[in-house]
Amino acid sequence: MPRHPAGVTPSEGPSELQRHVQAATPTLRAKGSSINTVSCADPFRERVNWEEWGLYDYLQVVKVPMDLGSVRSKLAKNEYKKPADFARDVRLVWDNCKLYNQDGSELYMVADELAKKFEDRVKTMKLDVGPAPRADKSIPAPSLEEKIYFGQNIYKVAGKDLGALVEMLEEQCPKALDKSSPDELEIVVDNIDSKTFRDLEKFVVEKVPEGSREPIATPKSAKKSSSRRSASKKLKTEA
Numbered sequence: 001m002p003r004h005p006a007g008v009t010p011s012e013g014p015s016e017l018q019r020h021v022q023a024a025t026p027t028l029r030a031k032g033s034s035i036n037t038v039s040c041a042d043p044f045r046e047r048v049n050w051e052e053w054g055l056y057d058y059l060q061v062v063k064v065p066m067d068l069g070s071v072r073s074k075l076a077k078n079e080y081k082k083p084a085d086f087a088r089d090v091r092l093v094w095d096n097c098k099l100y101n102q103d104g105s106e107l108y109m110v111a112d113e114l115a116k117k118f119e120d121r122v123k124t125m126k127l128d129v130g131p132a133p134r135a136d137k138s139i140p141a142p143s144l145e146e147k148i149y150f151g152q153n154i155y156k157v158a159g160k161d162l163g164a165l166v167e168m169l170e171e172q173c174p175k176a177l178d179k180s181s182p183d184e185l186e187i188v189v190d191n192i193d194s195k196t197f198r199d200l201e202k203f204v205v206e207k208v209p210e211g212s213r214e215p216i217a218t219p220k221s222a223k224k225s226s227s228r229r230s231a232s233k234k235l236k237t238e239a
Contacts, residue, residue: 043107044068044093044114057174061100066092087129090118100175102190103141139194146201147189153204154187161207165200172196 047067050058059065071089080086097111122129142150157165166185169176173196178186192200 043097044111048096055100058100060174062096064092064096066096068093083127084129087118087122087127091115094118099193103194139198141194142192142197142201146197150197150201150204151189153208156208157204158207161203165203168200168203169196172199 044067046069047065048055048058048062050056066089068090071086071093074080074089075086080089094111094115098108098115101108101111154162154165166177166187169187169192173192176188176191176196178188180186189197
């Protein structure tokens with residue numbers, strides 16, 4: 001007689017969960033899907049190879065790495081005591097991807113779509129996995145105009161305050177700092193998450209006098225400039 005994880009009935013046992021994991025694999029072939037998931041499947045199937053890819057800040061941002069391969073392995077070894085434990089790990093795969101990647105990027109959108117499909121499948125299968133964590137919609141993502149405005153005014157922040165701004169990024173969003181050059185520190189504005197961006201935006205407004213600030217770009221001028229403006233700002237570092 002097959003052994004089932006503690007607290008899981010046969011109908012909710014490994015075979016049912018195995019089918020769920022299969023369904024949760026990032027292969028969105030639904031009719032009308034415009035996302036090419038084939039090229040994006042590998043990062044979900046296996047652990048993020050941050051060393052090889054040079055993502056040296058990955059473990060600073062993602063505290064508990066998870067991938068579908070690890071989920072399958074744990075499932076095969078009957079390590080999940082209840083469906084909720086299984087769902088927690090699968091959700092972690094999507095959440096980690098969305099945490100590390102910029103909102104609006106292809107990987108972020110794929111993870112978001114897979115998360116929705118996962119919850120739909122859980123509902124269909126009637127597995128008791130607990131409610132899905134609610135996304136924080138209270139902090140709006142910065143618009144292109146706001147990013148340009150922010151990037152322009154960074155240069156008007158005094159040296160001491162600029163150091164404090166960089167420290168904030170180090171603590172809250174290290175992936176937005178490019179230290180590849182020994183002479184320059186690059187702030188990649190597109191890599192700043194919404195909460196950190198709003199904190200920095202407030203900081204810049206407080207430190208730069210109103211009369212000295214650059215005017216915020218209009219949508220029309222922002223579109224014209226977006227093709228030639230880099231979504232980053234380079235700052236000279238002291239020798």
